Amino acid sequence: xxxxxxxxxxxxxxxxxxxxxxxxxxxxxxxxxxxxxxxxxxxxxxxxxxxxxxxxxxxxxxxxxxxxxxxxxxxxxxxxxxxxxxxxxxxxxxxxxxxxxxxxxxxxxxxxxxxxxxxxxxxxxxxxxxxxxxxxxxxxxxxxxxxxxxxxxxxxxxxxxxxxxxx
Amino acid sequence: xxxxxxxxxxxxxxxxxxxxxxxxxxxxxxxxxxxxxxxxxxxxxxxxxxxxxxxxxxxxxxxxxxxxxxxxxxxxxxxxxxxxxxxxxxxxxxxxxxxxxxxxxxxxxxxxxxxxxxxxxxxxxxxxxxxxxxxxxxxxxxxxxxxxxxxxxxxxxxxxxxxxxxxxxxxxxxxxxxxxxxxxxxxxxxxxxxxxxxxxxxxxxxxxxxxxxxxxxxxxxxxxxxxxxxxxxxxxxxxxxxxxxxxxxxxxxxxxxxxxxxxxxxxxxxxxxxxxxxxxxxxxxxxxxxxxxxxxxxxxxxxxxxxxxxxxxxxxxxxxxxxxxxxxxxxxxxxxxxxxxxxxxxxxxxxxxxxxxxxxxxxxxxxxxxxxxxxxxxxxxxxxxxxxxxxxxxxxxxxxxxxxxxxxxxxxxxxxxxxxxxxxxxxxxxxxxxxxxxxxxxxxxxxxxxxxxxxxxxxxxxxxxxxxxxxxxxxxxxxxxxxxxxxxxxxxxxxxxxxxxxxxxxxxxxxxxxxxxxxxxxxxxxxxxxxxxxxxxxxxxxxxxxxxxxxxxxxxxxxxxxxxxxxxxxxxxxxxxxxxxxxxxxxxxxxxxxxxxxxxxxxxxxxxxxxxxxxxxxxxxxxxxxxxxxxxxxxxxxxxxxxxxxxxxxxxx
Amino acid sequence: xxxxxxxxxxxxxxxxxxxxxxxxxxxxxxxxxxxxxxxxxxxxxxxxxxxxxxxxxxxxxxxxxxxxxxxxxxxxxxxxxxxxxxxxxxxxxxxxxxxxxxx
Numbered sequence: 023x024x025x026x027x028x029x030x031x032x033x034x035x036x037x038x039x040x041x042x043x044x045x046x047x048x049x050x051x052x053x054x055x056x057x058x059x060x061x062x063x064x065x066x067x068x069x070x071x072x073x074x075x076x077x078x079x080x081x082x083x084x085x086x087x088x089x090x091x092x093x094x095x096x097x098x099x100x101x102x103x104x105x106x107x108x109x110x111x112x113x114x115x116x117x118x119x120x121x122x123x124x125x126x127x128x129x130x131x132x133x134x135x136x137x138x139x140x141x142x143x144x145x146x147x148x149x150x151x152x153x154x155x156x157x158x159x160x161x162x163x164x165x166x167x168x169x170x171x172x173x174x175x176x177x178x179x180x181x182x183x184x185x186x187x188x189x
Numbered sequence: 190x191x192x193x194x195x196x197x198x199x200x201x202x203x204x205x206x207x208x209x210x211x212x213x214x215x216x217x218x219x220x221x222x223x224x225x226x227x228x229x230x231x232x233x234x235x236x237x238x239x240x241x242x243x244x245x246x247x248x249x250x251x252x253x254x255x256x257x258x259x260x261x262x263x264x265x266x267x268x269x270x271x272x273x274x275x276x277x278x279x280x281x282x283x284x285x286x287x288x289x290x291x292x293x294x295x296x297x298x299x300x301x302x303x304x305x306x307x308x309x310x311x312x313x314x315x316x317x318x319x320x321x322x323x324x325x326x327x328x329x330x331x332x333x334x335x336x337x338x339x340x341x342x343x344x345x346x347x348x349x350x351x352x353x354x355x356x357x358x359x360x361x362x363x364x365x366x367x368x369x370x371x372x373x374x375x376x377x378x379x380x381x382x383x384x385x386x387x388x389x390x391x392x393x394x395x396x397x398x399x400x401x402x403x404x405x406x407x408x409x410x411x412x413x414x415x416x417x418x419x420x421x422x423x424x425x426x427x428x429x430x431x432x433x434x435x436x437x438x439x440x441x442x443x444x445x446x447x448x449x450x451x452x453x454x455x456x457x458x459x460x461x462x463x464x465x466x467x468x469x470x471x472x473x474x475x476x477x478x479x480x481x482x483x484x485x486x487x488x489x490x491x492x493x494x495x496x497x498x499x500x501x502x503x504x505x506x507x508x509x510x511x512x513x514x515x516x517x518x519x520x521x522x523x524x525x526x527x528x529x530x531x532x533x534x535x536x537x538x539x540x541x542x543x544x545x546x547x548x549x550x551x552x553x554x555x556x557x558x559x560x561x562x563x564x565x566x567x568x569x570x571x572x573x574x575x576x577x578x579x580x581x582x583x584x585x586x587x588x589x590x591x592x593x594x595x596x597x598x599x600x601x602x603x604x605x606x607x608x609x610x611x612x613x614x615x616x617x618x619x620x621x622x623x624x625x626x627x628x629x630x631x632x633x634x635x636x637x638x639x640x641x642x643x644x645x646x647x648x649x650x651x652x653x654x655x656x657x658x659x660x661x662x663x664x665x666x667x668x669x670x671x672x673x674x675x676x677x678x679x680x681x682x683x684x685x686x687x688x689x690x691x692x693x694x695x696x697x698x699x700x701x702x703x704x705x706x707x708x709x710x711x712x713x714x715x716x717x718x719x720x721x722x723x724x725x726x727x728x729x730x731x732x733x734x735x736x737x738x739x740x741x742x743x744x745x746x747x748x749x750x751x752x753x754x755x756x757x758x759x760x761x762x763x764x765x766x767x768x769x770x771x772x773x774x775x776x777x778x779x780x781x782x783x784x785x786x787x788x789x790x791x792x793x794x795x796x797x798x799x800x801x802x803x804x805x806x807x808x809x810x811x812x813x814x815x816x817x818x819x820x821x822x823x824x825x826x827x828x829x830x831x832x833x834x835x836x837x838x839x840x841x842x
Numbered sequence: 843x844x845x846x847x848x849x850x851x852x853x854x855x856x857x858x859x860x861x862x863x864x865x866x867x868x869x870x871x872x873x874x875x876x877x878x879x880x881x882x883x884x885x886x887x888x889x890x891x892x893x894x895x896x897x898x899x900x901x902x903x904x905x906x907x908x909x910x911x912x913x914x915x916x917x918x919x920x921x922x923x924x925x926x927x928x929x930x931x932x933x934x935x936x937x938x939x940x941x942x943x944x945x
Contacts, residue, residue, distance in 0.1 A: 029847045033855045036889075040859055040882050044866035049874045056878050059859075063885045066855065069847075070896045072904050075888075075911075082911055087881065087918045094922040095874060098929045103936055109869050110938050112826055116868030119829040124861040126836040128854065135850045154901045155908070163905050170912045177916030184923030187930075819941030822876075826868050 029069055035062025047104050049095045053088060060084050074152040192239035193252050196269050199236050199279065200318035202229040203311040210308025219303050226307035227290035230314055234283035241276040253324055253388070260327065265385050270324035277526060278321035278458055281533045285450045286314050288652040292541050293442035295648035296548060306346060310446070313339035317451050321458060326375045326385040329459065333371065333423065336452045337364045343447065344439040356435035363432040367422015374415030378466070381408055387462060394465040413466050413473035416459065424456030424510045427484040431742055433507055437499040441544025444499060449506050449536035454529045457513045461522045468520065478518025478599075482612040485511030487739065489619035493626070494735035497554050498543045501627050505580070506536055508616060512595055515613060519606075521598035528591035531663055535579040535588055538656035542573035545645040545653065546631060556627065561636035565643060568650045570632050572657040577628050579660040581621035582712040584705075586661055592617060593708050600704055614711055621715020629719060852893035859886035871936045873928070877921050884914045 039059025046052040064079040159167055206229035214222065244252060255268035271279075290310065297306050316339060320332025338361075345357030379385050382393040420426070425433040436448055447453070460467060460477070467474050485508045492504035509532050516525035547554055549566055563570045579588040596617070600610040644650070734740065816827070859882055866879025888907045895903025929935055 025847050029851065033851075036855060036885075037858050037862070040862040043878055043882065044862055044870065044875065046875075049872060052875050052878055056881065059882065060885065063859075063889060066852065066889055067892055070852070070892050072892045072895070072907070075892060075904055075907055078908065078911060079888075082915060083881075083885075087915060090918060090922060091874070091878065094925060097926060098874070098935060100872070100874070100935065103872050103934070106871065106936060108871055108875075110822060110871045112823060113869040116822075116826055116829070116865060119826060119833050120861050120864045120868065122833045123829060123836060123864070124857060126833065126840045127857045127860075129840060130836075131850055131853050131857070135848070151901075151904075155904055158901045158905045159908070162902075166909060170909055173916050174912060177919050181919040181923040184920065185926045817944060819944035820938055821940075822868055822937055829864060829868060 025069065028065070032062045032065035032069065035059065036066060037062075047108055049100045049104070050092070053091050053095060056091075057084050057088050060088065072151060074155050191243070192236055193243050193271070194254065195236065196240050196252070196254055196271050196322065197256055199233050199240070199283075200315050200322065202233045202236075203314040203318070205229060206311035207308050207315060210304050210311065214304030214308055217304060219298070222304045222307050223294040226311050227287060227294065229311055230283055230287045230290050233314070233318065234280075234287050237276075237279040237283045240271060241280060244271055244273075244276060255324070265325050265327040267328060268324040268386075269322040270387060271322065274458070274461060274526065275321050277530060279318060281454075281530060282314065282317050282321065282451050285533050285537050285656070286317075286446060288655055289442050289446045289450075289537060289541065292445075292544075292649050292652040293440075295646050296442055296544055297440065302346070306343075306440070309339055309342045309346070310442070313343065313447060313452075317455070320455055324386055324388070326378065326387070326390075329462075330368075330372060330375060333419075333455060333459075334368060336447070336455065337361060337368065337423070340364070340436070340447050340452055343443040344436045346439055346443065350438070352435075353438040356432075356438040360432035360436050363429050364422050367419045367429055370415045370422070371419025374412050374419060377408065377412040377415060381412060390463075391465045394469060409466065410470040410473045413463070413470040414476065416463060416466070417473060417477055420456030420460050420514075421480075422456075423459075424453045424514070425507050426456075426480060426511065426514060427487055428741070430484065430488065430507050431745060434500050434503045434738070437497070437503050441499070441540055441547060444503070445537045445540035445544070448503065449540050450533040453506060453510055454513075454533070457510065457517065457525055457529050460514070460517045461526055464517075464522045467517070474518050474520065476518075478515050478606075478609060481511045481514030481516075481518055482599075482609045482616075483511070484508070485515060485616040486612050486619070487511075489616045489623065491735055491738045492623040493619060495623075496556055498546065498556050498559075498627065498631065499540075499554055501556075501623060502536070502539055502543060505539075505620065505624065508620060509536065509580075512592065512613070512616070515609065516595045516598060519599055519609075521595070524591070524594045524598055528595060531579070531588055531591040531660070534656055534659040534663060535576040538572060538576040538653060538660055539580070541649070541653055541656065542569050542576065545569040545649055548645055548649070549643055556630040558637055559631045560634045561632070563632040566632075566645070568644060568653060572650075572653040573628065573632070575657045576660050577624045580624055581715060582617055582708055584709050588660075589709070589712075590665070593705055596708055597704050614707065617708055618711045618715050621712045622719050625716045625719035626722070849893050849897045852889055856886045856889040856893070859883070859889065871938055873925050873935045873937055876937065877918065877925070880921075881914060881918065884910055 036059050039055045039057075039062055042055040043052045043059060046055060060079065060083050064076050064084075067073075067076040067079055203226075206226045209225065210222070217225075240252075251270070251272040253268060253270045255266050259265050259267040290307070293306070293310065297303055300306070313336060316332045316335030318332075320329050320336060323329040323332060341357045341361040344360055345354045347353045375385060378390060382390045384390060384393075418429075422429045433448060433453070437444055439447075467477070488504045488507035488511060492501050492508065495501045495504065509528070513525045513528050513532070516522070516528060545566065546559070546562060546569060549562070549569075550559065553559070575586070579586040582589045582592045596610060596613050599613055600607065816823075863879045863882030863886060866882065867876055870876055870879065888910055891903040891907045891910070893903075895901060895907075925935065928940065932940060934940070
């Protein structure tokens with residue numbers, strides 16, 4: 023019962039925050055609402071007994087990415103942009119297509135909803151969540167892990183180069 | 190020497206003379222020319238006389254000498270035939286020809302082109318000899334054409350004079366008409382008889398295979414008529430006579446030789462040579478007789494009103510030729526030849542005498558400006574006096590015997606007719622009249638001269654004398670049979686010619702004595718009338734018509750020249766413009782039309798296809814262009830749309 | 843409202859986030875907002891992965907979600923770098939004013 027309440031609460035945060043993110047004129051406002059949405063998502067993670075990822079979400083996503091966003095927003099002058107119209111010419115087409123896709127997915131989900139009962143919480147039996155992830159990550163998925171670090175390295179280098187002032 | 194074997198040489202002497210004149214005549218002095226050319230003719234005469242003399246004792250009195258086979262398909266040879274008929278002709282041609290050459294030495298002295306004149310004259314003698322000595326129609330035709338050519342050359346001898354050149358052309362053209370008919374006739378004859386040799390043709394005709402055409406007008410009559418038309422052209426019979434008066438533009442010796450004694454008689458010779466054909470075509474013979482008689486009186490009537498001395502003589506020649514054809518038409522061929530013989534003498538004499546007069550008058554030919562020349566030119570006068578008597582038919586002289594015989598035959602022979610006799614008699618009257626008018630105007634009466642005249646040199650008067658002797662005497666060679674008090678020798682001419690003409694001349698039941706008296710009376714009457722009337726100046730439409738030669742020249746001009754040539758030319762020009770040019774224009778327009786079509790096709794279809802392809806590409810490009818916006822969100826939208834479609838497929842499935 | 847929250851509910855949430863994110867990407871002119879919308883989409887994916895990880899009892903889903911987060915980080919960094927470079931060169935952050943690849 024409590025699950026349901028929290029679920030709905032976090033869902034509301036996520037979805038509501040998302041909606042507001044997408045519709046704000048001021049970019050900073052959008053960023054803040056994104057943070058709210060991410061918090062909601064983090065909560066959902068927690069409900070799904072993915073504690074490690076809940077933490078990672080908060081620390082990395084909100085603390086890292088969103089901060090980065092905010093910095094960049096400050097760096098770039100968005101005064102001019104905020105006075106313009108915010109939605110482009112194809113908004114109705116985009117809306118239609120997105121809703122169409124959404125409808126299709128929901129339909130699929132609805133059709134197969136019988137196969138989605140939530141199993142009981144068996145996650146704790148295997149030790150802590152973090153342990154399990156660590157085991158999987160460093161044993162089974164070591165190579166992807168290393169590759170991910172190479173990816174991050176590339177990202178750093180790329181970001182630095184892109185943002186550098188050409189002299 | 191055996192003259193008979195070299196009869197082929199007889200024509201060659203004058204030919205040699207002509208060739209020498211052609212090659213180097215310009216460089217030779219006149220004296221050399223005057224010896225060379227008459228000399229050539231003299232040699233020919235000697236050979237001819239010798240050949241004839243040697244021919245006489247032969248039984249069949251024929252000698253044929255064939256040189257070579259000339260045209261095998263037509264079986265024509267280059268051969269010469271000497272028989273009584275051709276012997277008479279060669280003697281005339283070479284004898285009278287020689288005398289005229291001699292005369293011309295004096296007449297043409299101090300003229301430009303002395304050598305050219307004699308060269309042409311010699312060439313003429315060559316062709317004429319070829320004509321009379323030929324043994325086939327084809328070779329005769331070569332000579333026929335040749336004399337026509339020489340006549341043209343000699344008539345327009347003074348080529349700077351426009352009238353002379355025009356006269357030459359007229360002669361040649363009118364002659365040509367006759368020649369065309371002649372050659373067609375020869376070909377007809379060839380198709381009938383299978384050969385063109387005289388002996389073959391005569392043998393074929395006399396073999397009796399073909400019946401004489403009494404009733405209709407068949408192949409024989411047509412052939413005969415065609416041949417006669419050829420003779421008409423050459424011998425100046427109506428209506429092809431118009432060239433002879435104008436031919437008087439040539440120098441007088443030319444008129445004497447060609448247009449009196451020899452060339453114009455070629456027609457008569459040809460008809461007599463083809464007597465076998467004409468005997469078997471009585472309708473054509475009748476036509477010949479009628480035409481001959483008509484021409485005789487027609488020409489005589491014109492001669493009455495002419496003032497140019499040479500023109501009178503020209504029409505006189507036409508008239509006398511009419512007599513010859515009249516004789517031939519009634520079947521009296523030997524008489525025609527006899528008249529030809531005598532006519533050669535006195536007509537040549539008349540012309541030479543006239544030439545002497547003209548020479549003395551410094552070129553004047555109008556008789557109205559002459560008169561009283563008797564005392565200035567005695568020899569000329571007396572010789573012309575004899576000739577005038579002869580042509581009038583005064584008894585005793587040459588012309589009397591021949592003309593009288595013609596009239597007798599016309600009256601009494603089986604083919605003769607009385608009306609033609611009357612015509613002949615009237616013509617005799619007119620002949621006498623116009624000839625003595627000429628004599629009176631020229632020699633007697635008060636002189637109307639502007640400049641004094643003088644007698645001609647001996648080189649001119651000697652031939653006159655010789656010809657006068659001939660005119661007087663040769664008539665006695667053929668006295669009528671009725672004059673039996675004279676020995677047989679006086680009928681030599683007729684007996685000589687009999688073998689050539691085959692059939693026995695029918696004895697005429699004519700009152701000969703009466704007819705003879707009539708013709709003599711006609712002659713004397715003519716002289717008397719002339720003496721009374723010669724000086725009258727006449728007017729009136731009849732006179733005008735006669736003076737204008739019955740307007741024949743004007744009619745010909747209107748019909749042929751204006752009508753055919755000019756109007757025909759205009760018609761052809763119109764045809765050319767209307768039809769030919771339209772055709773050409775039409776073709777041009779067609780070309781332009783097709784090119785316009787081509788342009789349209791090229792612009793709209795070919796280029797259209799090209800432009801269509803470009804247009805299609807552009808058209809296909811529009812939608813593709815819409816996708817290339819450079820607008821990233823559009824690309825994202827396309828992603829989503831794709832996802833939608835993909836999902837949709839699975840959802841709907 | 844059903845009492846028991848099944849996996850399906852999480853999927854619905856994930857779908858909603860996906861939709862909204864897609865809308866943002868497709869619709870907004872401001873590039874910053876577009877980048878944020880991309881983050882939303884990635885989050886939707888994460889929810890999906892972890893829901894199924896819980897459903898099947900594997901931890902693979904969560905590991906995958908980790909990598910997704912790592913990719914998201916990299917992408918955000920580079921994307922923002924590009925944004926800065928773009929702003930410097932073009933002077934604009936509006937997506938439809940950058941159409942150099944237009945025909």
